[in-house]
Amino acid sequence: MNQSGKTITICMGSSCYARGNVYNIEIIQSWLRQHGLEAEIEVVGTLCEGQCRQGPIVKIGAAVYQGVTASSISEILAHEFLEVHHG
Numbered sequence: 001m002n003q004s005g006k007t008i009t010i011c012m013g014s015s016c017y018a019r020g021n022v023y024n025i026e027i028i029q030s031w032l033r034q035h036g037l038e039a040e041i042e043v044v045g046t047l048c049e050g051q052c053r054q055g056p057i058v059k060i061g062a063a064v065y066q067g068v069t070a071s072s073i074s075e076i077l078a079h080e081f082l083e084v085h086h087g
């Protein structure tokens with residue numbers, strides 16, 4: 001089912017949520033829709049990861065991204081899911 005083998009885990013703990021994940025989740029979902037990946041990539045919420053100081057926390061597969069902002073999230077998504085293969 002999940003061809004990319006990756007799950008996006010968004011910290012929905014109150015600190016991360018209030019500091020940006022409230023927007024990041026929307027951006028992630030619309031980005032996946034725009035790129036036709038919404039059926040392939042699972043997006044799940046998690047409770048506080050104990051890294052509030054470094055938050056907002058977004059995990060993609062095994063990678064943990066800290067301090068994720070509305071402007072960095074699309075770059076992160078492109079990096080993770082649109083590996084461009086330069087000739």
Ligand code: FES
Pocket residue numbers: 011012013014015016017047048049050051052053055056057
């Ligand atoms: S609320 Fe996200 S790490 Fe604590």
